[in-house]
Amino acid sequence: MTRDFAITLTTIRDAAKRIRGHVVRTPVVQSLVVDKTLGTEIFFKCENQQHVGAFKSRGACNAVFCLTEDEAAAGVIAHSSGNHAAALARAAQLRGIAAHIVMPHDSATVKIDAVRGYGVEPRFCEPDSDSRQAAADKVIAATGATFIHPFNDERVIAGQGTAALELLEEVPDLDAVIVPVGGGGLLSGTLVAAKSLNPNIKVFAAEPAWADDAFRSLQSGIIESPVRHDTIADGLRTCLGTLTFPIVRELVDEILLINEEEIGAATLAMMFQAKVVAEPSGAVPLAAVMRNKERFSGQRIGIVVSGGNLDPSTLQRLIASGDSN
Amino acid sequence: MTRDFAITLTTIRDAAKRIRGHVVRTPVVQSLVVDKTLGTEIFFKCENQQHVGAFKSRGACNAVFCLTEDEAAAGVIAHSSGNHAAALARAAQLRGIAAHIVMPHDSATVKIDAVRGYGVEPRFCEPDSDSRQAAADKVIAATGATFIHPFNDERVIAGQGTAALELLEEVPDLDAVIVPVGGGGLLSGTLVAAKSLNPNIKVFAAEPAWADDAFRSLQSGIIESPVRHDTIADGLRTCLGTLTFPIVRELVDEILLINEEEIGAATLAMMFQAKVVAEPSGAVPLAAVMRNKERFSGQRIGIVVSGGNLDPSTLQRLIASGDSN
Numbered sequence A, B: 001m002t003r004d005f006a007i008t009l010t011t012i013r014d015a016a017k018r019i020r021g022h023v024v025r026t027p028v029v030q031s032l033v034v035d036k037t038l039g040t041e042i043f044f045k046c047e048n049q050q051h052v053g054a055f056k057s058r059g060a061c062n063a064v065f066c067l068t069e070d071e072a073a074a075g076v077i078a079h080s081s082g083n084h085a086a087a088l089a090r091a092a093q094l095r096g097i098a099a100h101i102v103m104p105h106d107s108a109t110v111k112i113d114a115v116r117g118y119g120v121e122p123r124f125c126e127p128d129s130d131s132r133q134a135a136a137d138k139v140i141a142a143t144g145a146t147f148i149h150p151f152n153d154e155r156v157i158a159g160q161g162t163a164a165l166e167l168l169e170e171v172p173d174l175d176a177v178i179v180p181v182g183g184g185g186l187l188s189g190t191l192v193a194a195k196s197l198n199p200n201i202k203v204f205a206a207e208p209a210w211a212d213d214a215f216r217s218l219q220s221g222i223i224e225s226p227v228r229h230d231t232i233a234d235g236l237r238t239c240l241g242t243l244t245f246p247i248v249r250e251l252v253d254e255i256l257l258i259n260e261e262e263i264g265a266a267t268l269a270m271m272f273q274a275k276v277v278a279e280p281s282g283a284v285p286l287a288a289v290m291r292n293k294e295r296f297s298g299q300r301i302g303i304v305v306s307g308g309n310l311d312p313s314t315l316q317r318l319i320a321s322g323d324s325n
Helices: A009-019 A032-038 A056-066 A069-073 A083-095 A109-117 A129-143 A154-170 A185-197 A213-220 A244-251 A260-272 A280-291 A312-320 B009-019 B032-038 B056-066 B069-073 B083-095 B109-117 B129-143 B154-170 B185-197 B213-220 B244-251 B260-272 B280-291 B312-320
Strands: A041-046 A076-079 A099-104 A123-125 A176-180 A202-208 A254-258 A300-305 B041-046 B076-079 B099-104 B123-125 B176-180 B202-208 B254-258 B300-305
Touching: A009 A056, A009 A154, A009 A185, A032 A041, A032 A280, A041 A154, A056 A083, A056 A154, A076 A083, A076 A129, A083 A099, A083 A109, A099 A109, A099 A129, A123 A129, A154 A176, A154 A185, A154 A300, A176 A185, A176 A280, A185 A202, A185 A244, A202 A213, A202 A280, A213 A244, A213 A254, A254 A260, A254 A280, A260 A280, A260 A312, A280 A300, A312 B312, B009 B056, B009 B154, B009 B185, B032 B041, B032 B280, B041 B154, B056 B083, B056 B154, B076 B083, B076 B129, B083 B099, B083 B109, B099 B109, B099 B129, B123 B129, B154 B176, B154 B185, B154 B300, B176 B185, B176 B280, B185 B202, B185 B244, B202 B213, B202 B280, B213 B244, B213 B254, B254 B260, B254 B280, B260 B280, B260 B312, B280 B300
Parallel strands: A041 A300, A076 A099, A099 A123, A176 A202, A176 A300, A202 A254, B041 B300, B076 B099, B099 B123, B176 B202, B176 B300, B202 B254
Antiparallel strands: none
16 A cells, blocks of 8 residues: 555654654543544544654654764754754754754744753744745754754654554554644654555545645645645644655545634543543544544544644633533 | 551452443553653543543442342432532443432533433432432432442442552552542542552642641541532542541541642643643642642652543633643
8 A cells, every 4th residue: 555655664663663762652542422422433642642742752753863873963953833843852852962943033932942941942033934944054054963854754754653553553443543734744654554554444634724735735736835824723834745745645535624613622622521632733633523423423533633732822712712512 | 558448459459350341441641841840750640531531430330330130220329419420320321220310400511411421310409418318318218229429438439449559550669649539539449559559658648728628637536527618629529438537547648738729720730731631629639749849859659630520611710810831
């Protein structure tokens, strides 16, 4: 099933061995309340319990521990305003090497503090992609640090695939797996892992309708960009990469679009029914099941809850909007 | 260590065998963020992921599956406005016997619905203890149903002890275990399990200062009643029972009192730092560590997160009060 991609079940298994001890083997939990409501059997793979609160730790650790001694000595660099920044800072600290993190100066304080928590002082830049790249290029020229992309990197994708590997080790007989799609790192790793282990399994991506670039990319055959950047699922605002797009196009069964109200309702259902703290991006797969209840009825479904870095004010707004029951 | 109580490590191990398959072996999770902040290593036993969202499922299942065939045929009865009601209804449904649940008519809709979700129509009574008992006595006289107390019952206490048993199987080398105390069922079961497995382990109870009856009971030597009933930790408003008090008095290392603000802050820390959905009662043990940071510094601590039935409006109020960071 997995054709000739550089990411294979073997590279994912190698990643799992490489990062063991550096990442959490996260729990898989069920909720009778959710299952009764939806007529399904859902297994939540809780990457909200992963280090830095997101699956990003897997890919970052694999990338950092893949480096040769010489490469490692020169350090790593990323530009990110999100979980990848903290995940890379943490991975570098584990290996005892330098990490350079370029962040837009308007990044959330909690994200900046997370990077600082791993001993890295971010380098701030203007919040546009040219400034970010220029700042990163300057560091690379000065230090020779290895650039680690948040998703368009084979080592990162293989690392992200280890979540599905663990999920399917624990619950092998799933009918389907659903993960959120942003840049497609988690989705690509999941597709290769799941389809290699079980060619009959369905793998769906869940995507906000307000960031439907992956959905449109499958239709047009080229990598499309998001047209708006304001979905509450802020981890999913990016477009696919040149490495992830071919894997997604070849292997994904379908991309399911979800609206903002559904994402909000799913975030609250995750919390108050399943008792799982999910950021909106991590609740998008459950939203897909809630929206397509008939279709998934009677199925055993694995969901990767991608992260749990939920902002208190976002949660407060969602509760106030009255979707909590 | 466990003297001559009717609840022993053996009865707890028997309970664990009896309820296996009927309850969730809940995950144990850690949070680097919490550990870094507090200078501890905390292991959260996630009973928020238990059926009906609370450890109460353990005791209720053990009690119901302890019944003889004859006893079972006559059904079970409880009066409760809380998690025990749903837990008993569920356990009875599993065994295929009748459950009679007496609830005050002003019980929370969500609790009433939970009981109905297990196929039991509650019998409503006035919200005072005489009315509750009278309603229960009437049912018992008519049906011969077995009354299952939420905590003052050896079968229930042994069932609650299985949470600590699992925790210590997974993390044997703990310095201390902290659980919340209300009626003392969870505390008594935890005390017997933990002290039997490791006589050197410390077991602390955490109790709201606004429901400090257990604390005062240890001082006076008799079972004291709460003087107020408005702590946010609504699962802990009851006094100890005649079975739980002697166990607590004999074995507990100390009861740590916590104020309301600390409980609120701990509920938010559970959610936004540890990513664990805890009701305020379930956050009281973390509050105890936060309050006594120096004392617990450097220790490996097990915490039983007793439940996750957090009310959205309570959470909203806590976030608004600004304790989220």
